[in-house]
Amino acid sequence: MIQKATLKPWSLLSLSVLILFITALGAITLVWMRQQTTHSASSCKHLEIELHKLEIKSAFLSSKIAQMHNPQYLLSQVKDGFRRPSNEQVIGEKRVDLVRPTIAPTLALKAQSPHVHTGL
């Protein structure tokens, strides 16, 4: 049995308004998304430029350091120049292992039989 659908004027109006609203919202969302994409891309580019600038500065500093490590430059900074120490000035010292103490009492201990708890 076929029923006739009755469409009241107010529901037609509300449907139209809803369609318009969804369309407008969709359009605004699309624009907003595009703006966000643009914004993110700009931020990325900004960071990219900053990173590039830092890399450039780092390379420049490295080259400056290298120039200052140059023996010729180092010598030019010393007014009277360097002189090699004579043999008498060189003092030999025994190598000291800084990680392990020089006197290790535990290593000097003789092997002992394990302590047995007798319970007495």
Place this chain on the structure above:
Amino acid sequence: MIDAFASRARWCSLCVMASIAFAVVALRLIYLHVWNGEALQAVAEKNRYTFRVLHARRGDIQDTHGNILATTRAVITLGIDPQVLRDPDKIKFPRLADLAGIPLTAVEEAAALQVKASDKTKRPIRWKKLAEGLNDTTYEAILALKIKGVYGNRSFERLYPAGKQGGHVLGFINKEGLAVGGVEQYLDFYLRGQDGWIETECDGKRQELVQYRERQVPPREGCRAELYLDLTLQHIVEKKIEAIAEKYKPLSISIIVSEASGPLLALANYPTYDPNHFSQYSLDTHRNRAITDVYEPGSAFKIVVSSAALEEQVVSLEETFDCGKPTLFYKGRELKLPKNYRTMGVLSVRDIVVCSSNRGMVYLAVRLGEERFYNYIKKFGFGALSGYDGLGEVRGIVHKVKDWDGLTITRLPMGHALAATPLQMHCAMGVIAHRGVRMQPLLIKQIVDDTQKTLVSYQPKIKERVVSEQTAATVMQLLEKVARNTKIRGVPIGYKTGTTQKLINGRYSTSQHVSSSSGFIRSKDKTIVLTIVIDSPEFKGTAYGALVASPYFKELAEEIIHHLKLEPPHEA
């Protein structure tokens, strides 16, 4: 309230005009979007599309301790556009000149230029260079002055922080960005890296629309090359070269220091140049003379004859020869023997080497025979490329036996009638110092990529065994005796000097000589080989190697022993 009235005709005409206007717009839109849409879209895309190359940074070159020998840095070239310059900004010129490190007059002159004097078309000047090589900090300070029309362009610059030191080893990058000579050219494939690119879109002001960036391939930084060269030792050697040049004013000097196993620790020449300012030096100074120039090695070459004779057991150390006789019968002919530098009588083979007797060496060569002697010369590396990690090495000249004239057998043993590079002589001494084995000279230690992964590692490479270990040890002892058993800080040194008259206009000159000294420093851990070649020193009388080169050999040996902390060997 007034009722508006419009006649029907006016209303209709207004409607028609509006419709026509809309129709024109619509037609225009149809033309732009439908009729000619594809072509116009292509034009628009072409205008927006940008392909930008991202240049890769060239890799660094480092010495054995990680000191940077060559690096790439971004610098700014500052310029001015005189057309847009504003008068009120001119009061900032003194500060600008101060920051850019140029005279104020240079800024004022550049600002006053409107057209090129030589240009007949009177085109306006839009860019005049003020300064180059500025760093970012300076540039930012200049930009902060806010002078309209003053701006900079960024470019990459190859920098050699050590200046002249190691210039011949490193080579340089010319104005076109091409690697010229040395390690720069030899390792260009690894050092130059790989450029990247960006495919993107730009707006009308040529500003990138980053959101439309389609493809981005980042550049791959060039690899880092690590050399065996020691910057401090190189400095020591170059200082010594300066001292020699100042004292003797020679045409050229070459000094090579290496480990006996091959790694080159220092290599320097005079005249030299600064690769940072290569264009300010003549092309002649760019030549790495240690590998490109040949000379007659003279008495230093006697190590070849003596080693070969001892190796082949054609003589013994104690066997004697009359070195006072001026002639020798050879193949049915009486050959005139070369003079000794002083009167000599009967000498043992040991004394022939120690006293450097020219005639004695001829006897040894004759005992060896021409073919065998020639083979040993070749085995010691003469007349062939040494395998140096650089470009421009020459082979030198060693004539085949069939091309020898009657006198060659008497001249060759004392290091005449052949031409060798200082490096070849150095490598020959290396054979003696490295227990009779010829090693390939090594300059490059390793090549490391941007992820710190070692791509290529160069290890000491054996070329061939030339003489036995025993023969090499015997010759070493003899050379130590030549050096009068000198020990520096307990470390023995040995050397053989060489003095050759230069061949000028087909005649041996009596005033121009090549003085050389090649030898070794025998320490506990390693043996260092050192060669000094001085071409045409200004010296009263004969510039004997023993008088000119040897003193510097000893001085250098002392500094090398000190720098490398070499310890005395355990004597048997």
